[in-house]
Amino acid sequence: MEFFTVSLINGTIYGLLLFMVSAGLTLIFGMMGVLNFAHTSFYMIGAYLAYSLQKVIGFWPAIIIAPIIVGFLGVVVERVFLRRVHKYGHAHELLVTFGLSFIIAEVIKLFFGNYPVNYQVPASLNFAAFQLFGTDYPFYRLMMGVISLLMFGLIFLLLSRTRVGIVVRSAIYRPKMAEALGHNVPLVFMGVFGVGAALAGLAGAVAGAFYTTNPNMALELGVLVFVVVVIGGLGSLGGAMVASILIGLISSFAVGIDLSAADLLAYVGAGDWAQQVGGLLTLKVSSLAATIPFALMLLVLLVRPSGLMGEKE
DSSP states (O other), X not given: OHHHHHHHHHHHHHHHHHHHHHHHHIIIIIIIOOOOTTHHHHHHHHHHHHHHHHHHHOHHHHHHHHHHXXXXXXXXXXXXXXXXXXXXXXXXXXXXXXXXXXXXXXXXXXXXXXXXXXXXXXXXXXXXXXXXXXXXXXXXXXXXXXXXXXXXHHHHHHHHXXXXXXHHHHHHHOHHHHHHTTOOXXXXXXXXXXXXXXXXXXXXXXXXXXXXXXXXXXXXXXXXXXXXXXXXXXXXXXXXXXXXXXXHHHHHHHTTOOOOHHHHHGGGTOHXXXXXXXXXXXXXXXXXXXXXXXXXXXXXXXXXXXOSSOOOO
16 A cells, blocks of 8 residues: 555656656647757756756745746747758758757756756755655655646646637647738747747756756656657647656556566466566566656557547548
C-alpha cells in the first residue's frame, strides 16, 4: 500500500511537471507546426535566470520575471530566425532550433560552468505538507503540481473562452481568412511562440529549485516532452495533460518494480527456461523504466497515429 500510494502521488506530480514543460511545445508544435528542438533550452534558461534573479530580488519575483524574459527571447527567436526559414519547410526549422539548442547550452556553460548551480527551494517553502507513512512529504512538490494545474486551466480558458483564442485558432486553421478580417497572422504566430517559450521558462524557474539545475537539464528532458506531445496528439492541450500524467505514473511505478518476465513465468513452471534464455526475459522492469515511455509512444502511433486526443486528418 505504501509503494502504491507514494508512487501514485510522485508519478502524478512528475506528470504535472512534464505537462508544464510540454504545454508550450504543444502550442508551438501543434498549432504552428514548428519543430522546436530548442524548447527545453528555454526551460533551462528559465531555471538559470530564476537562480540568478532570486539572489537579487527574491524567489517569487524571480519566478515571475524569468518567464517573461524567456518569452521575450522566444519572440526574438521567432522573428529573427524562424520566420526567415519558415518558407523552406520543417527541415530548416528543425535545423535552426537544433543548432540554437547547442548554442544556448554552450552559453550557459560559459557563464555558469559545467556543473550544477546551487538553486534551492527557499527556506519559507521548504517544509512538509503532510506525513505519508512516517515520511515528510515536501510542500514544494505539491506546489509545483498546483501551478501546473493552474497553467492548464488558464491556457484552456484563454484558447476556448476568449477573443484571443478565437483569433489564434483562426490564424492557424484559416490564415488567409484571418488576414482578410484584418488580423496580423505573423504577429499572432510570434505571440504564440513567445507564450510557448514563456511557459517553458516558468517550468524551469519553478522546477529548477527542486530538481538539479545544470547544463544538461534541457537534454535530459528534451526527447521526453516530444514523446508527451506525440502521445497526447498534436495541438491537444488535454491530450498533453493525459499523456504527461500517464508517463509520470508509468515511470514512477516502473522504477519500484523489481520483477522480470522470468519471475512471472516461474509461476507457471517456466522460470528455469526463461533464466536460461536470458535477454529481455531476465531484465527487471525497473531497469526498463526509462524506455517504457518510448515503447508507449510506438504503441500509440501504431493504434492511433493522431495521438490519444489528437484530431484525425
